[in-house]
Amino acid sequence: MHNSIYKYKNKIRWVKKSALCAMLVLAAFALNGCWGSMELNQLSIVMGIGVDAAEGGGYEVTAQVVRPGLLKQSSGGGSGSDGKAYFNAKKTAPSVFSAIRNIMDMFSRRMYTQQCKVLVVGEAVAREDMTPVLEYFMRNEEGRMTMPIMIAKGSAFRIFEEGTYLETMPAIQLSNMAENQKYTGLTSYMTVFDFLQDLLSEAVEPTAPIVELFTDEQGEVKARIGETAVFKGERMVGSFSADEVYGMLLINNKLSTGVMHITGLGGLIELEIIRANTSVRPIYDDDGFRIKLQVRMECALVSTTSDSNINEVKEEELIGRLAGAELENRIKYALSAAKVLCADVFSFGQMCYQSFPNEYRELPGGWELEFENLRIDMDINVAITATGAAQHPIKSSQENKDERAD
Amino acid sequence: MKRNSNPRVSPLVNVRRMIRRALADDARKKPADANQSDGIPAGWTGEIPSALSESTAQLIQSFDKCSDFIIRTFEIPALNRSAAAAFIDGLVKHDMIMEAAIKPLMIYARTEDMRNVSDLETVRTNMLLSSETETLADASTAMDKLLHGDALILVDGMPGAIVMNARGWDRRSITEPLTETVVRGPREGFTETLRTNTALLRRRIASSDLRMESMQVGARSHTNICIAYMESIARPELVEEMRSRLRGICIDLPTGSGTLVDFIKDSPYSIFETVGYTEKPDVVAAKMMEGRVAVLTDGTPFVLTAPMLFVENFQTAEDYLIGSFYATFLRILRLISFFISFLAPAVYIALATFHHELIPSTLLFTMASSAEGLPFPAMIETTLMLIIFEILKEAGIRLPKPVGQAVSIVGALVMGQAAIQAGMVGAPVVIVIALTGVSSFAVPTLSNAMSLLRWYLLLCAGIMGGYGITLGLMTVMIHLASLHSFGVHHMSPFAPLLSSDFKDSIYRAPLWKLRDRPAAIGAMDDRRMQSDKPDYR
Numbered sequence: 023m024h025n026s027i028y029k030y031k032n033k034i035r036w037v038k039k040s041a042l043c044a045m046l047v048l049a050a051f052a053l054n055g056c057w058g059s060m061e062l063n064q065l066s067i068v069m070g071i072g073v074d075a076a077e078g079g080g081y082e083v084t085a086q087v088v089r090p091g092l093l094k095q096s097s098g099g100g101s102g103s104d105g106k107a108y109f110n111a112k113k114t115a116p117s118v119f120s121a122i123r124n125i126m127d128m129f130s131r132r133m134y135t136q137q138c139k140v141l142v143v144g145e146a147v148a149r150e151d152m153t154p155v156l157e158y159f160m161r162n163e164e165g166r167m168t169m170p171i172m173i174a175k176g177s178a179f180r181i182f183e184e185g186t187y188l189e190t191m192p193a194i195q196l197s198n199m200a201e202n203q204k205y206t207g208l209t210s211y212m213t214v215f216d217f218l219q220d221l222l223s224e225a226v227e228p229t230a231p232i233v234e235l236f237t238d239e240q241g242e243v244k245a246r247i248g249e250t251a252v253f254k255g256e257r258m259v260g261s262f263s264a265d266e267v268y269g270m271l272l273i274n275n276k277l278s279t280g281v282m283h284i285t286g287l288g289g290l291i292e293l294e295i296i297r298a299n300t301s302v303r304p305i306y307d308d309d310g311f312r313i314k315l316q317v318r319m320e321c322a323l324v325s326t327t328s329d330s331n332i333n334e335v336k337e338e339e340l341i342g343r344l345a346g347a348e349l350e351n352r353i354k355y356a357l358s359a360a361k362v363l364c365a366d367v368f369s370f371g372q373m374c375y376q377s378f379p380n381e382y383r384e385l386p387g388g389w390e391l392e393f394e395n396l397r398i399d400m401d402i403n404v405a406i407t408a409t410g411a412a413q414h415p416i417k418s419s420q421e422n423k424d425e426r427a428d
Numbered sequence: 429m430k431r432n433s434n435p436r437v438s439p440l441v442n443v444r445r446m447i448r449r450a451l452a453d454d455a456r457k458k459p460a461d462a463n464q465s466d467g468i469p470a471g472w473t474g475e476i477p478s479a480l481s482e483s484t485a486q487l488i489q490s491f492d493k494c495s496d497f498i499i500r501t502f503e504i505p506a507l508n509r510s511a512a513a514a515f516i517d518g519l520v521k522h523d524m525i526m527e528a529a530i531k532p533l534m535i536y537a538r539t540e541d542m543r544n545v546s547d548l549e550t551v552r553t554n555m556l557l558s559s560e561t562e563t564l565a566d567a568s569t570a571m572d573k574l575l576h577g578d579a580l581i582l583v584d585g586m587p588g589a590i591v592m593n594a595r596g597w598d599r600r601s602i603t604e605p606l607t608e609t610v611v612r613g614p615r616e617g618f619t620e621t622l623r624t625n626t627a628l629l630r631r632r633i634a635s636s637d638l639r640m641e642s643m644q645v646g647a648r649s650h651t652n653i654c655i656a657y658m659e660s661i662a663r664p665e666l667v668e669e670m671r672s673r674l675r676g677i678c679i680d681l682p683t684g685s686g687t688l689v690d691f692i693k694d695s696p697y698s699i700f701e702t703v704g705y706t707e708k709p710d711v712v713a714a715k716m717m718e719g720r721v722a723v724l725t726d727g728t729p730f731v732l733t734a735p736m737l738f739v740e741n742f743q744t745a746e747d748y749l750i751g752s753f754y755a756t757f758l759r760i761l762r763l764i765s766f767f768i769s770f771l772a773p774a775v776y777i778a779l780a781t782f783h784h785e786l787i788p789s790t791l792l793f794t795m796a797s798s799a800e801g802l803p804f805p806a807m808i809e810t811t812l813m814l815i816i817f818e819i820l821k822e823a824g825i826r827l828p829k830p831v832g833q834a835v836s837i838v839g840a841l842v843m844g845q846a847a848i849q850a851g852m853v854g855a856p857v858v859i860v861i862a863l864t865g866v867s868s869f870a871v872p873t874l875s876n877a878m879s880l881l882r883w884y885l886l887l888c889a890g891i892m893g894g895y896g897i898t899l900g901l902m903t904v905m906i907h908l909a910s911l912h913s914f915g916v917h918h919m920s921p922f923a924p925l926l927s928s929d930f931k932d933s934i935y936r937a938p939l940w941k942l943r944d945r946p947a948a949i950g951a952m953d954d955r956r957m958q959s960d961k962p963d964y965r
Contacts, residue, residue: 088796091797
């Protein structure tokens with residue numbers, strides 16, 4: 023008799039358990055947000071988006087789309103428009119979003135922007151207002167915030183039209199180019215996210231690399247990195263030259279590597295930055311705000327045409343001092359250029375605000391006025407820590423040999 | 429004996445055990461009174477009569493139309509009585525009956541003082557030359573022995589019968605097992621003969637501590653099985669549990685040890701195996717040393733071991749014969765291939781139809797260019813290829829070996845290559861399916877479960893992408909965590925967490941570090957060795 027009772031109890035337990043499991047699983051169905059599958063051959067993969075100002079208002083959006091069927095045949099960028107592995111779809115619409123959506127009216131496949139590698143904004147749009155463009159990427163989950171943003175000198179569409187050297191399509195080349203600027207110190211590297219962050223914070227002004235067209239030795243038109251666009255709020259106000267960007271990156275502690283030339287000691291000396299660390303400390307005293315800038319840099323000597331013996335400690339110190347002076351100059355360039363444009367690209371304002379919020383709020387003319395007259399104390403120290411495998415410059419060793427021969 | 433001496437046995441299992449035991453009691457009672465009603469023939473029952481004519485008549489009647497039954501009557505001059513030897517042709521060695529029974533009884537036993545002998549016991553002790561003899565009074569026991577290959581000797585005027593071991597049938601010799609091949613380990617494998625198998629075990633454990641209890645399973649087949657365990661290591665309640673579960677089996681004929689598994693496993697509806705099996709005596713010996721119980725079944729080279737933990741799927745005999753670092757590497761490799769084997773198609777589907785943003789751009793281009801012009805959506809493509817793979821696998825196993833090779837050639841070259849070239853399926857799918865197939869062979873004991881799991885997760889991924897895989901995996905995990913094997917949590921040492929057992933789970937510590945037996949199984953003597961360091965240290 024007792025068997026059946028156990029069986030019954032077990033059954034109840036089982037029913038309860040499975041009902042609970044079913045409920046949990048069913049509830050889990052309601053948790054998912056994104057729904058819907060897409061076959062790969064129903065998608066057009068957008069690799070780059072260009073935004074230009076359209077005549078008579080609105081935007082002219084260029085989407086660089088992969089043509090997967092032609093990818094294998096044309097790996098070198100393609101010769102002739104039919105062999106290219108990409109296609110530039112252009113659409114004019116009042117907003118970026120509607121343009122990207124409506125490109126479909128001439129396309130058989132849905133635009134897939136999640137793999138997008140680069141956002142190129144035409145100079146005209148940048149000078150007007152960046153916010154309507156960025157709005158789409160900020161609000162919409164379809165675009166990646168981690169892709170680099172670039173400003174096109176002229177039209178973004180033209181940038182996407184021109185061929186590449188190594189990559190299969192211009193968008194990938196642009197993206198890689200922008201990313202590699204981390205190692206050159208020639209311009210700033212900005213992702214859409216960084217750009218938005220700088221744009222949204224009150225005391226920092228965003229910058230972005232400019233991409234321009236040039237004609238190379240073969241007579242082909244190609245794209246390259248140019249100067250660096252400087253924004254004030256949502257508008258582009260001007261640009262920094264390479265030297266000025268160098269100073270800016272140094273102040274912002276974003277210079278990780280790069281090459282520095284100095285002339286002195288009777289020749290041209292080239293240094294490679296091994297480590298650079300900049301600390302910025304705002305100070306508030308009776309005369310208002312002051313910035314204390316401390317730069318500590320370690321460099322390696324890459325090449326020299328000077329005939330002095332670089333292994334001697336004295337000489338190293340001398341080179342270090344020369345390099346320090348050079349850095350100071352560049353910082354000054356950057357500062358004065360920024361002051362001319364009235365754009366605080368160094369986020370000094372934010373630091374002052376964080377350290378002295380009350381004083382910052384009570385500034386009589388606001389931060390802009392204060393920035394124009396901001397005093398900077400510089401403390402720069404460059405150490406030469408490596409001189410490579412050669413002891414003397416080739417030229418001077420040659421001379422020594424001659425002397426010995428005499 | 430304290431009932432719940434192992435604290436890790438969950439209370440739920442106790443309830444279940446009680447139910448099982450009650451059921452087993454029922455089942456045990458049944459055959460006794462249900463013999464006739466179930467249509468199971470009673471055979472020869474009752475006391476064996478003293479008159480030879482009567483007993484032989486009964487025997488012959490029992491073995492009516494059994495052409496392999498032989499009864500040979502002869503005279504014993506020393507006793508001046510007639511006698512008979514009954515046996516089953518093919519199960520006995522004729523020489524043996526001749527030399528050990530008929531010859532001594534007929535020729536050598538001529539001494540005068542034997543004339544007055546009237547009891548069978550004296551005949552057995554004084555006149556037979558066989559090493560294993562027994563006198564029996566019960567007819568059904570004698571019948572059973574006869575059917576398992578013993579010879580019966582009946583003497584006129586003496587009640588009962590002498591059972592003499594003369595077993596000798598054609599048996600497969602001990603060969604290297606086809607599964608679980610090892611490079612450095614012993615190559616002996618179990619055979620179909622129970623006695624050979626017990627001998628293989630005894631050869632490895634020369635101790636009376638190794639107990640081998642005999643039982644019979646199969647209402648009509650009377651198949652001999654044997655429960656083997658280490659008396660001082662295995663928990664008595666575990667052995668008792670095994671006994672009672674085996675007793676509860678009511679089936680005509682267990683065709684192999686797998687038949688028993690279906691009856692004794694804890695979650696009968698689970699796709700996961702909760703009773704281990706192996707073909708290697710060294711593995712059984714090692715498992716018994718950890719407190720497990722083994723069940724040897726006559727007629728199959730596969731021996732069952734219980735309780736079984738999930739990690740046992742990833743352990744092989746070789747692991748303990750090679751260096752611990754390499755063994756650990758292999759275990760991780762097996763774990764990876766386990767995940768690949770049931771997740772790869774699902775992950776592929778999720779990536780190719782839901783999460784294109786997760787694929788590196790260059791790979792996405794490759795996938796997109798191979799997807800160009802394909803007739804089927806990815807889900808159908810994968811399903812088709814999986815079905816084809818399973819068909820090839822099944823065909824390859826069942827077909828005779830020479831034909832099997834042809835199948836694999838046709839399958840690999842013709843189907844794979846041609847299908848891609850003709851543009852019917854994409855290359856990535858073929859790669860994924862091939863990877864899936866190859867990986868599943870790295871964890872052979874799980875491969876059946878994985879074949880099913882693969883479909884389930886594929887379906888989840890096809891409906892809901894990565895989220896579906898998460899959900900599917902969750903349900904599988906919940907199920908796995910709820911499994912028990914003979915009162916032991918199947919997923920331990922992970923669920924519940926038993927950090928002391930980690931040393932022989934995902935990684936295998938050096939053998940001298942495996943000082944304690946696995947706590948999950950709960951051996952009586954949980955210390956495996958007294959010191960955990962080699963002597964020379």
